[in-house]
Amino acid sequence: MSDFYNILGVSKQASDAELKKAYKKASMQHHPDRGGDEEQFKKVNEAYATLKDPSKRQMYDQYGTADPQQAGPQGFNFNFDSSNFAGGNPFAGTPFDDMFAGHPFGRTRQQPRNQDMRIVTNIDLRDVVTGKSLVAQIQLGSGRNETINIEIPPGARHGDTIQYEGLGDDRHRELRRGNLHVVIQVNPLNDWQRNNNDLITKKTVNLFDLLLGCVIIIQTLDNRNVRLTVPPGTNPGQRFSIPQYGIPDINTKRRGNIYVIIDVQTPKITDESLLNKIQQLRDEIK
Secondary structure, rough: OOHHHHOOOOOOOOOOOHHHHHHHHHEEEEEEEHHOOHHHHHHHHEEEEEOOOOOHHHHHHHHHOOOOOOOOOOOOHHHHHHHHHHHOOOOOOOOOOOHHHOOOOOOOOOOEEEEEEEEEEEHHHHHHHHOEEEEEEEEOOOOOOEEEEEEEOOOOOOOOOEEEOOOOOOOOOOOOOOOOEEEEEEEOOOOOEEEEEEEEEEEEEEHHHHOOOEEEEEEOHHHHHHHHOHHHHHHOOEEHHHHHHHOEEOOOOOOOOOOEEEEEOOOOOOOOHHHHHHHHHHHHHO
């Protein structure tokens, strides 16, 4: 199986910008019109098409393929937990489950299961702050539809996967059901950006308010109003922090900060007498 990261010449931690840059370089290098190898050119395009899509990249990183039909029993997460030795099976949930069930880990032999299923759910940054409850309809291999309640915890990240055991495919009735994997896709939200657990936003302030100082109200993504004091003489682009109003850490629950970047709105003045007064004031300041 092709190593998409190796084909593009990037690491597994490569950012979207690094992927795009590497793709452009590799596609030009291997383009048939430039004397490149056509098969390698196809591989470059396949690699980029997979890795540029967050949900496909998540699946590829986890299972070695972006094809849900191929990412079945052969793909798995090997989460080794030493506590499973206490009467459990450290290979539970993997294709080795049945091979090692019973001996030597003290479990009775389990029936093989149907394939796992994967769905993508879309949320935005507001949902990342507050968490969200969703209801999803899935169609099972047996042909029946099932309603699934999905709980997105506060602090979830783009590409995170939630696993629900026993809610996957039921195509083969003689087998136990597979698992359901819910891939989280976080859509952008106007005027807000995420940096780890911090949130960044811009606030436009009138020029005179910057000169004289003012108090502005910031409405947080969980609908709280926070007063922020902008001192006299604040410069455009200056950043102020609102501690612990950001995104909760998914493990510790400790919240990040909100950072407010001040932008300036220059008033349009057409009154000549007022313009003369402003000019006099400017000359006095000089």
